[in-house]
Amino acid sequence: MKQKEIVLETKNLTKAFILSNGERLTACDDISLTLHSGETLAIVGESGCGKSTLAKMLTHLIPATKGEVWFQEKEITHLRGEALRQMRRHIQLVFQDAATALPPRQRVWEMVTEPLYNFGLLPRHERRAKAAALLQMMALSSELGERFVHELSGGQRQRVALVRALSLQPKVLICDEATSALDVCTQSAVIQQLLEIQRTQGLSILFICHDLALAQQVANRVAVLYQGKIVEVLSAKQMLWKAQHPYTKTLLQAALHLQI
Secondary structure, X not given: OOOOOEEEEEEEEEEEEEOOXXXXXXXXXXXXXXXXXXXXXXXXXXXXXXXXXXXXXXXXXXXXXXXXXXXXXXXXXXXXXXXXXXXXXXXXXXXOOHXXXXXXXXXXXXXXXXXXXXXXOOOHHXXXXXXXXXXXXXXXXXXXXXXXXXXXOXXXXXXXXXXXXXXXXXXXXXXXXXXXXXXXXXXXXHHHHHHHHHHHHOOEEEEEEOOHHHHHHHOOEEEEEEOOEEEEEEEHHHHHHHOOOHHHHHHHHHHXXXXX
């Protein structure tokens, strides 16, 4: 079977912060990963292990201390200006808290079409109609287009955040705990809709979460992040019998215990 194209790759990516007392805190330490076309790669680890820091480096929200980020065989680690803006069309990030990530003074139809409008891909007079089509992707009614963020439920907000990120048809979608605040039924529905979009658009997904059981359900491969280091990368279907690192085994035991 032919190996799929590598869409996103990190090489020895590291982020260190200098604390107020002068000490150095390494949040991400020498991370090397690959994400293939059409693949879902889950990054799993406990709070504070460096998952969100990794997501922010990949999207240039914070600079890397050292290492490289490659997108479709082009190094993008130090992009600036218009080159960085154009790259952001292809790599989109969705945060856990959509209530604070989405613009509070815009109506839904404005916020989901704003990326297209800003890149000159959609005329102003077509924005409402396009918004209705985009909202339908995530099973949202066009009537929601006239609402503001505070008028939406938590599940609706998260769907709108996903629609906004997907509006540009990116190559890579990074979900940073994007479904962890949702109830189980809403979470399942959102993930199924997202995976259907992945199948139709060939989307590659980096799915960051702390729930190993969820990661096994949605991902092709799972990378385990522990204290800023990738300790293991395994096929989601083979984790139970191929896990070697003690931390991975602890996560598996916890997941099995919760299922009993």
